[in-house]
Amino acid sequence: MSQSLQPIDTPAFYMNPDANVSVINYSEGYIQDIFQLINSKALLGLVKLFLEEQKQNAANDVVQVTPEDYVAILKAIVIDETDKYDQYDKDKILKSVEDLYSFYRNFFRVSLVNKHNNAVIKGNFMDIDNHFNEVVIDLYRAVEEKLQGFQNHTYRQINAGTNASAIVQSIEWPAPAGYEKLQNIRFIDTLMLRPPMMMHTKSNKREGVFDAVPDNPIKKFDGSRSEWFCFPAKIGESLAYIYFQRDYFVSGIALGNLFDIASEEEVKGKKPDEILLFGLPETEGDVCHYFHDEANDIWVGEVPYNDKTTYFGYMKKMCLTLHNLHMIYENRLPIHGSMVKITFSNGKVKTVVFFGDSGAGKSESIEALQEIADEKIVDIETIFDDMGSFAFDKNGEVYAQGTETGAFVRLDDLSSAVAFNNMDRGIYLNPELKNARVILPANSYKRVVMHHSIDMWVYANNYDSDIGLHQFPDEEAAKATFIAGKRKALGTTDEVGMSTTFFANPFGPVQEEAKTRPIIDKVFNQLYKDKIYVGEIYTHLGNDKSKDSLKESAKELLDQLMNN
Incomplete structure (x- = not known):
């Protein structure tokens, strides 16, 4: 990542303008009122960065002073010593305060509390964070109203202090030889998010395929306790320790809407199935890789620290690649797709798996089905x-x-009703840009990892001109389409135009094709033996953006599910 303004880095307060991330450690220093805030080193550091950014603003002499003098002006305003700032125009001071407030809130701000096995902290950490938010907004309003000379008539209770808060703690786990440096890194125990969360990253697209390296990335890890954190994730039935450098807190916190956090009991004394090192100073070829530590039975992933990997897709897909590789070695078949359990008004309940690579129309097919079904569908439960x-x-x-x-879905794929109805739960990534994404909670961990029977498995075909549903007559015909993994890429990754990906899944099967093929054969053989519907749905999304053709296909799908 390029450097411009230098970060502020103290035990209690970290702020990196380049990464747009700020970390406030309450355990190293907690601010309880506006007087502590206005006298804090953290505020002085913030003002320093703000004034450096404002250097070119010659029209406002207030932002040309030293950080110490600027804070002195704020103090004088709070205690009504008008003679100490009357040489400046009040409107210019007010404008600078508004700009400072916006400058701070433009950062992704996360607060930390060390657990120290203290149950009181766990119960009160949200109150602690809420109070800090109130202190920040109280100081801002005190200065604003004194300068404008009257009280506001409309107050907006925004997230003035932080966007999220986390309890972190050290947990002992049996680190194999070579992994000892990870023992010092604190685990996230509990998260508190303030949705809707609007997050912005320098990158908005994922590129390339992750591949294997001959050496364990753990050899490159030399992260410090203050700079690295671990999100212990339950990915399916796998246990993954996701280590990330603090400038990636946007992605690290966003994981909270995607995976369940493993509890202290689930981590203590447990070796993980997967380890991800996200934000290493360098990787081989400066891209993402993985290594299978067969001696310790751990899949280890590495992601480099750069602008490109700020996109959340790198965090999510690297986690899933490691998990899928683990599944293949467990004789399970990773499925790139969506699974829903549909309850119909006629009493039938059907599970459907939509299969295909990014942009093929998996989510869109489910939404089209909902739109044309009217009262015929009572409930759709997302399994994955x-x-x-x-x-x-x-x-x-x-x-x-x-x-x-x-x-983790594209905003363009959601109807406005779905997007707005879930705003109070969502984490929005670059909502103003192409390929904008939202991360929404979908189901409970217990439901996700249950053993679900399969009534229908359809390939999302976005390239052919046919309309409707097509059932493959035999397993060889089905396998040919599923394994070819054809789609018309829509630019959600670095691909555009027609492409093929082995088994439509570049996150595991592509890397281990030889091991995956026998499992594919076994799965298709059993599904056809059990007379499970295996086919394809024509989504038309590679050509027809109106989705009218997809709705026609969805009508055939609805008829098949309800009447067979």
């Missing part, structure tokens, strides 16, 4: 939104299982 796996029970029957408890 992007990635799941097929496995075999003790009787050899195929069942499906999800990975994420949330959904």
Whole structure:
């Protein structure tokens, strides 16, 4: 990441303008009132960065003073010593205060509290954070109203202090030889989010395919306790320790809407199935890789620190790649798709898996089905939104299982009703840009990892001109389409135009094709033996942006599900 304004870095307050991230550590210093705030080193550091940014603003002499003098002006305003700032125009002071307030709130701001095995902290950390928010907004309003000479008639209770808060703690786990440096990094125990959260990153698209490296990335890790944190995630039935450098707190916090946090009991004494090191100073070729530590049975991923990897897709897809590789080695088949359980008004309940690579029309098919069904659908439950796996029970029957408890979807794919109805729960990423995304909670962990039977499995075909639904007559015909993984890419990654991806899944099967093929054969053989509907739905999204054709296809899908 390029550097311009230098970060402020103290034990209690970190602010990096380049990464647009600020971290406030309450355990190192907690501000309880406006007088502590106005006298704090944190505020002085913030003012320093703000005034550096305002250097070119020659029209306002107030922002040309030293940070110390600017804070002195704020103090004089609060205690009504007007003679100490009457040489400046009040409107110019007010404008600078408004700009300072906006400058601070433009950062993604997260507060930390060390747990120290203190149950009181866990119960009160939200109150602690709420109070800090009140202190920040109280200081701003005190200065604003004194300068304008009257009280406001409209107050907006915004997130003035922080966007999120986290309880963090150290937990002992059996780190194998070579992994000892990770023992010092604190785990996230509990998160508090303030949605709707509008987050902005320098990158808004994912590129390339993750590949294997011959050496364990853990050898490159030398992160400090103050700069690195771990999100212990339950991904399907896997346990993943996701370590990230603090400038990636946007992605680290956003994980809270995608995966369940493993509890202290689920982490203590447990070796993870997967470890991700996100934000290493350098990686081989400066891209994302993974390594299978067979001796310790751990999949280790590495992601470099740069502008490109600020896009949340890197965090999500690297986690899922590691998980899927683990699944393949467990003789399970990773599925790139969406699974829903639909309850119809006629009493029928059907589970449907929509399969395909990014942009094929999986989510859009579900939404089209909802739109044309009217009162015929009572409920649609999302089992998984992007990635799941097929496995075999003790009787050899195929069942499906999800990975994420949330959904990471393009805003363009959602109807305005769905987008707005979920605003109070959503984490929005670059909402003003193309490929804008939202992360929404979708289902409980318990429901996601249950063993779900499969009634229908359809490939989302966005490239052919046909309309409707097509059932493959035999498993060979079905496998040919599913394995080819064709789609017309829509620019959500670095691909545009027709493309093919082995089994429509560049996150595991592509990397381990030889190991995946026998599992594919076994799954299709069993599904056809059990007479499960395997087909394709023509979404037309590679050509027809109106979605009228997709709705026609959805009508056939509805008829098939309700009447067969």
